[in-house]
Structure formats: structure tokens, C-alpha cells
Amino acid sequence: MALTAPWRDRAGRVCGLRLAALALLSAPGLLLLQGWAAGTLGPDPVERATHETGRWAIRFLVLTLAVTPLGRVLGWPRLFALRRMLGLGALAWAGLHLGLFVAEQNGVLWRVAAEIAQRAYLAIGFAALCGLAVLGWTSTDGWMRRLGRRWKRLHRLVFLLAPLALLHAFIQSKSDASQAVLLAGFLLWLLGWRVLPAPWQGRPGALLALGLGAMLGAALIEFLWYALATNLPAGRIALANLDLAFGPRPAVWVGIVAAALVALAGLRRIAAGRGPA
Ligand code: HEM
Numbered sequence: 001m002a003l004t005a006p007w008r009d010r011a012g013r014v015c016g017l018r019l020a021a022l023a024l025l026s027a028p029g030l031l032l033l034q035g036w037a038a039g040t041l042g043p044d045p046v047e048r049a050t051h052e053t054g055r056w057a058i059r060f061l062v063l064t065l066a067v068t069p070l071g072r073v074l075g076w077p078r079l080f081a082l083r084r085m086l087g088l089g090a091l092a093w094a095g096l097h098l099g100l101f102v103a104e105q106n107g108v109l110w111r112v113a114a115e116i117a118q119r120a121y122l123a124i125g126f127a128a129l130c131g132l133a134v135l136g137w138t139s140t141d142g143w144m145r146r147l148g149r150r151w152k153r154l155h156r157l158v159f160l161l162a163p164l165a166l167l168h169a170f171i172q173s174k175s176d177a178s179q180a181v182l183l184a185g186f187l188l189w190l191l192g193w194r195v196l197p198a199p200w201q202g203r204p205g206a207l208l209a210l211g212l213g214a215m216l217g218a219a220l221i222e223f224l225w226y227a228l229a230t231n232l233p234a235g236r237i238a239l240a241n242l243d244l245a246f247g248p249r250p251a252v253w254v255g256i257v258a259a260a261l262v263a264l265a266g267l268r269r270i271a272a273g274r275g276p277a
Contacts, residue, residue: 185218211258
């Protein structure tokens, strides 16, 4: 099978959308390299890079899951063509993340294996990475044909792997779980959208209710996390969601983004002359 450059579409034409996705996937790497060269990654650049690569891996994974809902809600099916590229991008970032962890262990593989076996959060990350690797390997057209209907069933595994990777991030986030809470809220929205009955998946009322649910769900996860896994005042942190003096907290951002999406979908419909509903 001839390999096509990632910025070309199936017809072999250069595609602006694919170029933009490629730029998005590589920009954090360029910034990281620049920080490394400029010596601004702090006293332990490898550890810092391990964190950054992990963060980008999970962000791109959540973004991959967002492609289908965004394409449907915004009436923008061209986005669907980016799913594979973004998913493979998330896998590449997760692979780099593991590579840096191996570098942190001075490349001693038995020590890497021992660390993974001894620490629950690493074992969870490892399980997520193995699952993502299987999905990446079988993401080709050839595997799609070979597996037929089973391909879709296999690739639904991503809805288990993303929460697993997020749990890995939560456990290591310790006293500041803001990023993990934000992504958990988005993930709740994305998983909720998939279980909505098909006719509701584009209805503004249903999408706003889903956004509210994801916002409250994220606030609940945040409360439970701080209450059960830390000594921090979980109640006060939960109440801070009502206080916007220092800017919106992660759960509130989930609500804001969900509402903005509904507004954007409405504007696109109006621009396309299909009316606001
Ligand atoms: C073999 C697999 C993996 C290993 C060995 C691993 C290792 C690590 C390590 C050592 C840290 C930093 C912990 C600390 O300094 O206390 C970390 C953090 C993190 N990892 Fe992984 N990880 C793996 C898989 C994954 C996967 C598959 C993802 C996502 C798709 C991921 C996402 C993250 C995130 C988001 C963080 C938190 C970064 C931060 O907020 O600073 N990891 N991981």
C-alpha cells in the first residue's frame, strides 16, 4: 500500500484542514524543543518534558473523541477526516511520554518495568498506552477491511482507554487536579453525547442540558477527588466554583465551552440559512 503524506487527502490533494491539524499536533513539540535549547525547562528538563508530553497526549486523545460530536453538532463533516490523524498524534505523544520516562530511568529497562509493576498509576498508564497502541496499529484501511464489523467494536475501546489515561493523570496530579478535572468534564460531555438518542444529538436544548450535566459532573469529580485522595478542603474548593473573582474554575469552563458550542452551532445554521433551531 502506498503511503500518503499526512497533509494530503485521499485524492492526493494538499488539504488545509489536515495541515492545520498537523501543525496543532507538532506545535507543542517545537515549543518543548525550543524550551530545551533555551534552558527554560527548569532544573530537570527530562522530568518537565515527561509531564508536558503526558499532558499533550491526553489533550489530543480527548480532542480525537471530540471530532465526531463537533463535526455533527457544527454540521462540518470534513472534520471526520482528522480522526485518524489526531488519534495517531495522541499515541505518538504518549509514546514520547513513555520514551522520556525510560530516559528518566537512564534507559534501564528492568527498572522501567519494575516501576510500572510497583506503582498503580504507572500500571494504569501502561495499560492505557498498550490499548492505544493496538488501536493505532489497527487504524489502517487494511485492518478496517480485515476486521469488518469487529473494527468498530474494537475501536470503541477508546471510550475505556481515555478514562483510564485520565485516572493515571489524576493520581499523579496530587494537590492540583485542575487540568484533569477540566478534561474529565469534557470527557463526560463527549461520552454523554454518544449515549444521547440520535435526534437529540444536535438539539440546542439537549446540548445545553448535557453541558450543565458535564459541568456538575466535573465539579462532583473534583470534590470527590480532593475529599478522598488529598487532605485539602474539598468543600471550600467546590464552593470556589461559585466565585468567579479569580476567573472560572475547570468545571465552570466545561459549562462555558459547552454553551459556546451551542451558540456556534446556531450561528453556523443561521449563516447556512437553515434557521436557528
Ligand atoms: C507506560 C505508560 C506510561 C508511563 C510509564 C507514564 C509515566 C508518567 C510519569 C512518570 C508521570 C509523571 C509523574 C510524576 O512526576 O509524579 C506521568 C504523568 C502523566 N501522564 Fe503518563 N505515563 C504513561 C502513559 C500515559 C498515557 C497513555 C497518557 C495519556 C494518554 C499519560 C498521560 C499523563 C498525564 C496527563 C500526566 C500528568 C502530567 C502533568 O499534569 O504534569 N500517560 N506519566
